[in-house]
Amino acid sequence: MRYPFAEAELRWQKYWDDKKVHKTDLSDLEKAIYCLVMFIYPSGAKLHCGHWYNYGPTDSWARFKKLQGYNVFEPMGYDAFGLPAENYAIQTGIHPKDSTLTNIDDIRVQLKRMGCMYDWDAELMTCAPEYYKWNQWLFLQLYKKGLAYRKNAPVNWCPSCNTVLANEQVQSDGTCERCGTPVIQKALTQWFFKITEYADELLEGLKKIDWPDKTKHMQENWIGRSYGAEAKFKLADHDDVIDIYTTRPDTLFGATYMVLSPEHPLVEKITTDENKHAVEEYQKSVQSLSEIDRTSTAKEKTGIFTGAYAINPVNDEKIPIWIADYVLMTYGTGAIMAVPGQDERDWEFAEKFDLPIIQTVQPPDGFEGKAYLGDGPAINSSFLDGLDVTDAKAKIINWLEDKGIGESKVNYRLRDWLISRQRYWGTPIPIVYCESCGEVPVPEDQLPVELPYDVDFKPDGGSPLASNKEFVNTSCPTCGEPAKRDVDTMDTFVDSSWYYLRYLDPGYSEGAFNKSLGESWTPVNMYVGGAEHATMHLLYARFVHKFIRDLGLVSSDEPFQKLIHQGTITNNGVKMSKSKGNVVNPDDFIKDYGSDVFRMYLMFMGPYELGGDWSDKGIVGVDRFVQRVYSLVEKHEGLSKNVKAKTQYDIQLLNGYEQNLYRKVNQTLSKYEVEIEHFRFNTAVAALMELMNELTKDIDNSSDELKLYALERLITMLAPLAPHLGEEAWQILGYKETLFENPVWFSVDEKAMVEDTVTIVVQVMGKVRAKLELPKDSDENIVKVAAFENENVKLHTEGKQVIKEIYVQNKIYNIVAK
């Protein structure tokens, strides 16, 4: 009979649900494992292959651990705030709250159809006041420590989404990551979280976590630590000084001009009258450029002379001060000393504007580039001459420090996290503005500041919350006078920065999360999600976790100890997305083959981290495998009631078929454990298929005891990958208990793994000429004799002189002959 997957899968899902089989006892810390997938964004679209690809295999890993006796916690929830729901509301008039709650109900049904062992009691959604209340609490804690602050700053603005974007949300071509509209710059007063306070620890912490190297590199580059020096340059005709940052203080003697960022506060002050007009024109032209346009390396350098001069402190030379958009106000001090001899950008600029170039490092003979960036002895640098770069740096920094005009300095590219969003569907910022008291945080006992239902969320560039007067107008918590609420909401990445803590007790009302559970269940042991979050979510969550640690609420330094990225499933090479209309809907496959087969097929497709192009070719192979397993098990219905299998057999006492079977079962089990542990599901499935092929040959010639031995192991290995079938088969075999309520895992009989004969390959001049079946660990002489007795080997060595023979035990015998 064909496996009635549809009936069986729904029956098991109902059973797991009704009996809360997957509820985790979080008080049991022995062998505790926290296995987490990135929570789901509840859009109106159905779950697609990408979701299944993320969740299915991760669940299989969790189930494997569960069968091995671990206490596994695997929750699922909803990242429910955010732009798409709001944009949908603008299009359709359906309120984000209504559409989101409906979507969540639909998605929950689809998630359950996957058959994952989610602990549904731990389910959470970020749009619930009980959740976002604690975003506000987090904001207030940061505020108290001076790590949440407000400033007027030029920000990335998406004219289509009508909101601010974090740097991380602007794509490299200068467009909005959500809608593709070119991002522009706009000055606004916004809230920031001071992630830069943790820059150094965020960088150092990468060494301690088991994450993909690629992701760590990306964070490293994003944080961008550099070592250098700050130095003060006096102006020639003013009292002011200009602070510069440089990574090459050793080249100070080559500083032939200075460049300020066009936004530098000193520009206005120092610009001479005759240059004023041109400078202002230039500033204006720069303003209209986005940061991406400004920083494009492809663009030719532009800039303009201010008319002012500074004094190079090492040689008292008068050097001109320019402004140029290649100097950014947001990095370092917003001013540089330009050393065209040792910096490519300065070289380009100096050439274009005909500024002097002095070499301060001797390039090697034959150097043909323009600016020389490498090491070498200092030249034209007075007391630094002859020193290499490192020594020159040290000496000049000492010199600057002695004079009191400079010091060594570490800089980061990382910028503070801008969290204000001029949108509705998010967490209100818990701040009110009072005429007399100014900016006042909402007291914790007045949280949550609830998001009102009734607002006008048409995009007009302002915050939709401003349209609800009842919300906006409040009284000052300090003086009681009329005051206005902040009408912006928080970036949804705030929500996802600590949700893994909330899962542990989502109904907890005494705090953001249950402290003792947070203490014992972090860091998360296994975190699985898309690589696109490398510099956003995954960096923000690390920052927030460290902050929460510093509040004394957890003692772990990192939120996610082990991280794995699932690959992307594409369709004809294009990433699947609703807007492109190329989403492959799993429903048809579930209908035809069931969720077990679909999950297993996704795992079998290829390496998990690689993803791949979608194709349904081959799903029938997995289906056939499942059918063969089912009919084999069915043939042995109730077997466990009649016989008992031993945990180990003496292989010598078994017949040939049995020996083969016994060995294969143990080899498979051993391989399987390693492969699943490392998320190499494709080879784990292949190993099970191989085992199945062996079973077909050997099982009929084996004793009932050994049949049971093999089937038990086959089924327990299958169960994590195809959980419904696993349970079903276990019952057919005659067990009353279910596998996932009463986990069973068998240990490997290492002795059985060893083959008593091995195949030794005989090569002549590196080419395979014969294969010898010989007892394991045969003596070299025996192998040699056998090798030279081989007809084909004789043929290829005849008339030649044997120069050398190499024997690798149990593997290869290579004859070098001429």
Place this chain on the structure above:
RNA sequence: GCCCAGAUGGUGAAAUUGGUAAACACGCUAGCUUCAGGAGCUAGUGCCGGCAACGGCUUGGGGGUUCGAGUCCCCCUCUGGGCACCA
């Protein structure tokens, strides 16, 4: 421009990390079987030559190290991802 990852049959891929390349599947071919259904079973299947034994070639291209290279080193081509004037 810089950094990272990758390229293996008709297809998805495997290869104990320097030791039999192509496991496991899909597809294809032939045969058997069933009240042709998108079913099952058996055998074959990297390419070229040969009835066969066997031989030659083969892991994007070129060079190198080695008894031996998909794996290590150098150069090149292409693909995917990240960064992009950070002084």
